[in-house]
Structures are given as structure tokens and as C-alpha cells.
Amino acid sequence: MRHGKYPFVIGFLIPPVVLYLVFVIGPYLQAFYISMTDWRGLSPEVRLVGLDNFARVFQDEMFWKALRNHGQLLLTVPLLTIAIALLFAFLLNVAGGSTGNATRGLRGSTIYKIVFFFPQVLSIAVLGVLFQLVYRPDEGGLLNGLLGKAGIAPVGFLTDPDLALWSIIAVMVWSHVGFYLVLFSAGMAAIPKELYEAAAIDGAGRARTFFSVTLPLLRNHVQTGWIYLGIGVLDYFVLIKVLSVDEGGPDGATTVLGMQVWKSAFTNYNFGYASALGVVLFFIVMTFAMVTMRFTSNREETEF
């Protein structure tokens, strides 16, 4: 019965593993090596420079700007997205009040879900170009056109250094709310009706029901969402590349580490330095993932 097991196992594993090693694992390992060289892609000889690139990273003003922006993104995007998504999910699923023995959602909740979720399927490049037009600094832009009608002078949503990052944060939240709404809705649908009945009998209002019944039972979903958004935000440079002025500008106001890696590698052909930046980012993502896992590892499964 076990006849031919190993040839089969090996035959099935070799194609995916080889592809994965050549295109994914190999490049990652090489990146660590390149980060310790002064390679600029042109000369065949490569000089090992040890940790020089890393020393330069920490003296780079743009690196610190990028890090500051990562901090702001990491604090605001998950918080805003999850808060809005939770509110809407609660309104759609539970807040319809209870009739007889069942809590019901609001009328039209399916339509709302369909509309809210749509931005999630748009590609980030399309999102970037779309919001370039929305944020245009003249009356041709959607927002400034509407503001102009109200007699307000045009706002430089992407050119004002104080505003630019917030404008990009708004796009991220805009595109993600629907996804987390659907995710949290699925979780809320799994909460047994009896719990809401019990809360209603005890005289709990909507706010009380939300904070004492719904939120604790959705803990796992919220945590998953937090990790996803956190890693996503650290990885998020495509939107900034397409949307921001001057790739991360004005003057680094919206830059992130990914943007700096891209610029050093494909604009300045400074591959050693770019890889060193990438390695630093790699450790930041790993630290974030590990810290979050540690904080959430005591997730006990809720049995109904």
C-alpha cells in the first residue's frame, strides 16, 4: 500500500520548491549579502564593505523621516479602519433592534456591504491614479472643485507637507473599511442570538451590548485585522509611489522605507545601500509581527 510513496512525494514537491527557492528564498538571501557590499550593478567586481551601508542608513535624514511616517501610519490606519468598520458592522448586523426573539440587521445591509467592499478589489495603482484626480490642487480635482463651489480656496492635499500624509491615510482607510466590515460581520453573525437576548433582558442598551457582548466575542477578528493592517501598512509603498508628489514628497513628508529602497535601487542604482535599507525594514516588520503575536498569543478560543 505504501508502494511508490516517496517517488510521488518527491515528484510533487520538486517543482513548487524549486520555483520558490529560485524566485523567493534565493533573492532574499542574496539581499542580505548585497547589503554588505558597495555593489552598483555596473562593475563586475563587488567589494565587501561590512556594515558601512548600515552606518549610512542611520545617518540618512530620509530614513528617519520614513521611520516617523511608518509610526504615524501604524498608529492611525489600523485604528481608524477598525473603528469605522466595527461601527458599521454593528449597525448593519445587530443594531436593527430585536423583534420577538431575533436581533436583525438594518434594512439594505446587503447593498451597503456590496458598496463598501468594492474599493478593496481596485488595484492600488488604480487607487493612486484615481485619488490623484480627486486631490488635484486646482478646481479640476473633485475635492477642490466642490470646495471652490463653496467659496473656499484650493487646498494642496498632496503638496502641503502637513496634509500630504493624512490625505494618503484617508485613501488607505477608504479602501479598507469595506473589507473589515465584511470580516467583522461574519464574526458577528456567528455570535448566538441568545447572548443578545440575555443582554436585552438585563436592560443593556446598544452601546452597552456592543462593548460588553459583541466586542469581546470579536476579539480574535479584531486582532487578526490589526496584524494584517499593521504588516500591510509597513509594506505599503505602491500607493505612496503612485499618489504622492515627487515619490514620497513633498520633501520626504510621505516617504516610507519601501519608497527609499526603491529610489536607492532603481533611481540611484545604489544596490548595496538599497538592500541595507531593505534589511532594516525586514527586521522592523519581523519585530512588529513578533511583538503583536506575543501580545495576542493568549487568544483563547471562544466556544459557544
Added chain:
Amino acid sequence: MVSMSEVRPRAALPERAARKQVSVYMRLAHVGLAFWALIVIVPLVFVFLGSFKNNTEIFGSPLSLPGELRLDNWVRAWQTAHVGRYLLNTVIVVTGGVTLTMLLGSMAAYVLARYTFPGNRAVYYLFVAGMTFPMFLALVPLFFVVRNLGLLGTHTGLVLAYAAYSLPFTVFFLTAFFKTLPTGVAEAALIDGCSHVRIFFQIMLPMAKPGLVSLTIFNVIGQANQYLLPLALLPGDAEDKFVLTQGISNISVEAGYQADWGGLFAALSISIIPLLIVYVLFHRQIQSGLTAGALK
């Protein structure tokens, strides 16, 4: 906690007052939801209206109707700006990429889920670790790997890269899925002399269909939205190979030089509308396909 004091007395309210309060509350909820729906819809309407306008109208009023249906914007976007070709390229690359991803991913996942052999865990964790790596760390070396294989600027190179970078999540998800399937049928088939390969293709894959469908949707959307890999692997001189994501940002830059804003709005509409149609038709599957990934 604040809510307790204001909530407590409500239970004691007479039935009618409580119902009235519910309806006021419902109205507020609807206002909030409708407001967000507007925030989602208005930018899309703005783009669609703009696609029929000339520059004067575009700079006139963002949400006014166009004076006439200027289809020449669409023609220019399709022909001169090559949106049609970018769309076709995307279909080609994503079809190849997702097929390869699903084939290789399910093979690896099946073996890892159902067979015990030395090194099983090591291979599994090798794949799973890939989920947390930031992609652009690998971008520079990947560029040279693909160039050394002679695949730079080709769709083949892009298909292989798409599949390779989709494998970690696909293997992770499908391994968990294959573990949940019953073992009885496969064992019976093995006793009857059915080969391992035939069991996989004729018994296990059909049984795994729900998981495969979810993940196919997940990968189609993920790969169609991929921007970083084509940007690195299809350099500027391979413009006829460009996929839609990289094409549209290119068009956006060009539109700035040529002041062809109507064409840009039309190009953007062409890249959004097919997706919108597919989404409206399959929204249930797409929503569950994308969120299933987050819950595993």
C-alpha cells in the same frame, strides 16, 4: 461605562417610547451608512463623468454632466494610450500566474498535509515564512535572477514570479484545507490499486473544490493588482508587455505632459468598469474568497 447610566432606564420605558427611540436611532444609522456609501461612490461617478468631458468641462465643475457624450476620449484611451493591450496583457499574465500557482500550490499542500516523511515540517515552514517577508527586499536580486534566466521583459518571467510569490499563502491555506478533508475515500482508492497521482487529480482535487475556488479568487485579485513585480521585471523598453496597473500609472504621467485629462479619465474608467461588472456578478464569492484568507 458612561452608557450605563443612560441605558439603564431605557428598559423601563413604555413599549411605544422604546419603539420611537429605535426608529430615531435607525434613521441616524442610515444617515451614517448612506454618507459612507456616498464617499465610496462619488469618486467613481466623478471619474466616469469626467471620461466624457473635455478639459474646459473637467476644470469647470467636478460632478456636472458632460455637455455631450465624447466617446473620442474612450477611443484615444483604448488605441493611443493602449489600455486595451494592457488589459489583454493582464488577462494573459494573471491566467498563467494563477493556473501555475494553483497547480503547484495544491500539489505541495496536498503532499505536506497528507503524507508523513522526513523534512515535511521544514518544507512547510520554509513556505509559510515567505508570508512575512517584505517583497521589495528581494526585488533587486530577483531582477538579476530573472535577467540571468533571459526572462526580463517577458510574460513568462512575470508568470513565474507571480506564482512563486503567491505560493506561501496558497500552500499555507491549502495545507490547512486538505487536512480537514476525510481520508477514507483516498485510502479505499489506494487499496483498489489507484496511483497516488490519480488519487490527487481525480479524488482529492474535486473534494477540495470549495477551498480551491476561494483561493483562486484571492489569487486572481492579488495578481491582477500586483504592481511591484511588473514594475521591476518589465522595464520601460518592454512597453507593449505592460500590465494594466503599471500601464495606468504610465498613462497618468503622460496625461500630465499632454494635458489629455479626458483620456486619463476614460483610461481609468476602462480599468475600473470590467472589475465592477465582475464584482457585482460575483460579489458573494469575492467577499468570502478574500475574507476566508484572513480568517484561516
